[in-house]
Amino acid sequence: MTTTATRPLTGRPALLGLALSLALLSQLGIAVFVFQVVSISLIPVWIGFPLLAGSIALCRYFTDLHRTISGTVLGQPIQRPYLPLPEGGWFGKIRTVFTDPATWRDLLWLIVNAVTGLVSGVTVVSFLAGSLFYLTFPFWWPLFHADDIDPMLLGVISMSTFGESFRAVPAGMILVALWWWGAPKLLRANAHVAKSLLAPTERTRLALRVQELSESRAESVDTHAAELRRIERDLHDGAQARLVALGMSLGMAEEAVAGDPAAARELLAEARQSTSKALSELRDLVRGIHPPVLADRGLDGALRALALANPLPVEVTGELPGRPQAPVESAVYFAVAEALANMLKHSGATTGWIRMSYEDGRLGVSIGDDGKGGASITPGGGLHGIERRLAAFDGTLMVTSPVGGPTTLFVTLPCELLTGPQPAQ
Template identity: 45%
Template sequence: MISRGPAGAMSAESGAEDADARHGRLRRARPWGVLARSRTALDGLDHLVGGLSTAILALIVLLGLAVTALLCLVGVGLLLAPTALRGLRTVADRERARLSRWGPEIIAREPPPPGLRAALASPATWRELGWSVGHTTLGMFLGLVGLTLPFRAVLDFTLPLWWWLPPPDVVADAALGLWVVDDLPSAMAVSILGIGWIILFVLFTPGMARLQAWGGRRLLTAGADTDLTLRVAQLTATRAAALDAHAAELRRIERSLHDGTQNRIVAVTVLLGAARRAVARDPSSAEEILERAQGAAEQALSDLRTVVRSILPPVLEDRSLADALTGLAAACPVPCEVDAGLPGRCAASVEATAYFVVAEALTNIARHSQAGHATVAVHRRDDWLHLRIIDDGRGRADEHSGSGLGGIRRRAEAHDGTFMLTSPPGGPTILNVSLPCGL
């Protein structure tokens, strides 16, 4: 028997019972795989364009350094060298910030050393210089290729609409000079070439974005000593966050018991006392009072069961994380699809954190996003559990607005995991949480 709430959504328990059938149906009728790859390609294009901008800045800085080095031969360059090195550092910091927005945070190797001699002797300066040379060449080339592919795809794919308008040499350039375009069939042949450009764009743009970012992640990251110091500080902060999250969870349980279950048990006690007195005075009214006491006791039991399930959902213990997430998706008022690829079980604490992350994210989607569809993807790779929640709502999600995203970050960081939110105006909102599974 499937129960439905006011919004027509199935309850979490009923959704978990038909999880296998629903999950199989969603996996079979899923056009979102192609859409997800297209969005990944567009994200890759966004990264390539951002990398192209920093490559242009790096080229300007390199030219400035070259001019400064030449002027050093006459002594004037020594006055300009500190400014040129600060420019190099500024561009490198801009690249660190760009890469940190699309992945793990990159911290500067060390504070800039004071004095020209110390700056020139610092390994960080030379690594930043090496990055700028590589990024100016390979990074700029990849950015230009990434920009060229979609323009070429649009140009060739739409050629049948405008091939008769420009001069013949322009049309020949659109066809890459492979054949003469002088009629509609030849223009249609070029449009097929445009489809090929689109396929190349979708397939290779994410890889080019990763290759463009590779040099920055290798050369601009902090050294071993700096990384260890930051790691200790991070662990201290995440331990404090874990304790705060634990205390907040205890307060939530205490409030639920105090405001709900305890009040109903008090009501049961009062009604039983009234029924006891009614037996002596008016036995006919005792039956009604006992019935009300029984209803209050049943409601108290239901509230207590809800509190217990909020501590650790039984479906995680009885079945699996995939089934539990499918139950959450079934209970969400917004149509939600679950894509779970989990070869085995993770630690109970990791699965519980993943469950509550998805539950909080879906609650935010239902309350604030105005979305028409949501997708939850969970996969395990290299001893990491990766969660990705996407909705097509209005965007502008902010973890500092009190929407519960800050709690998701604290839960993830308490497990030494990562949290990344992308929510531009107009959407889509993409939440990525990664949790280490351990041994």
């Protein structure tokens, strides 16, 4: 259950457009409610099942849209509350949907939103329209005078002459101030109502968390097994093979040292080369398990070393106030290394950047380039591998890569930073 932070919506023109949208969507929600109720009533007839599937999908799409809107208003994303569907046939899935409290909370919200969404949206728009009307009321006075109508200021004070029409201007200014102050609060109140019904309950949070941890554990086990197979393969095909060749060369040199010293010297030189290559491969293997630069210089220094080693110019900005724990450091390091490798292979970029930050208990690293874009997370790809590695630590990977670029990867992990001298790792 991963989310990304959003900034609260504060611009008044955007709030006005949002208010209009909420008023219209609140009434559209009535049609969604009727569609789902009719689908449920038709379950005894065979056509009810496909209608129910369509109505539930439409209702969840509609509520997801409002979760996004309300999360934007609040500056805090609202998670989907639905229980995971079981494996197997459609009967078990339908039963899960029917027993999911979120399904019925969605229906309740459709009714509530038909009132709260309409009232909040219309009120925001009406306050602005009324304030503009009063501010410009002297210009409209001839229209009222032509029809012999004495308009009322705020329904209380009669205005019978052109001079009295200017009384409306201060009232309009007051209404503008009230709208400026009250519109965000009214829309936030409506967003809180939506959150109270559309956000996960504690039971749902627990179920989703169990599912997420189960998936994360399974992926971690698979990743660990793949890593062990890689280490075993590298040892068998690399260092082990060279050590076997080294033993054979030394045995042959031992036999030739008395009869053919020149051949013995060649065999010893070959053995020395095999030793150097075996040591180099062992160093590479150890570096692939836990790079020594992490233990020596920490994540900050290790990422700067990665940037220096990259053929493309990569700028590193930001500093961390401490060091994450070793497993987190390793996960972030390899995620950035994989991202830089993908940048070099596929992006066609000329420059890149790495930005580090730590805020509210979350470590954030963004990796970007000025390449051609079009990157996405696909099963079996490098970005999917990064996502799986981060998932073991409740981390997230978000990719923004429009065609034409630029590409930016956002890596976030919850962690505590350690300060002061660190023990050897």
